[in-house]
Amino acid sequence: MSEYEASPLSRVDIREIANFFRQQCKLIDAKFFPVVEFLEFVMPQLDPHFVWESISRFEMGSKHGLAYPDDKLIKIREDVYEGAVKGNGRDRFTIAHEIGHYFLHKKERVSFARTMGLAEKLPAFRNPEWQADAFAGELLAPPHIIKDMTVFEVVRFCGISQQAARKQLKSCGN
Ligand SMILES: [Zn+2]
16 A cells, blocks of 8 residues: 555554554553454444455455545455454554554545655555554554563563564563
8 A cells, every 4th residue: 555645643642542442442551452353342332334254365465454435344364354353463553554554544534645756655644554554553552561571571461473562562662
């Protein structure tokens, strides 16, 4: 989706949005955010038209997840969903990433950057993929939870991959 450009959002903006959702679930201080339950039970409450589908590997191919905010739909590849249910960090992050697209990238907030020749030099804070990754990091491992943790504690308590934990710890400073 990098040929698209989104309305600018800083990490702090995205942190506030993610914390709003944690608050809605009364999970502001929870170390482990139950992202699968959020997808299945909370999102339909927040948005009565929301649906999500688990799609076979055959149909989804290499895509792990897809979000269609204007159609109120998120598609998650079957094995990714199953992995997330089992607590796999990478799969949990994928679901949170698609939830990020869902809430941040309705049509009016995203435009086609390629036509404007901006695709190469798109700054991170306007890049929908950066924004969705930042949302996933902030939802699953926000700074107020992880600030005094080691990488391994973040992995263990927040249920994200080591790579995502390192990234998230680095971004705590902003
Ligand atoms: Zn994405």
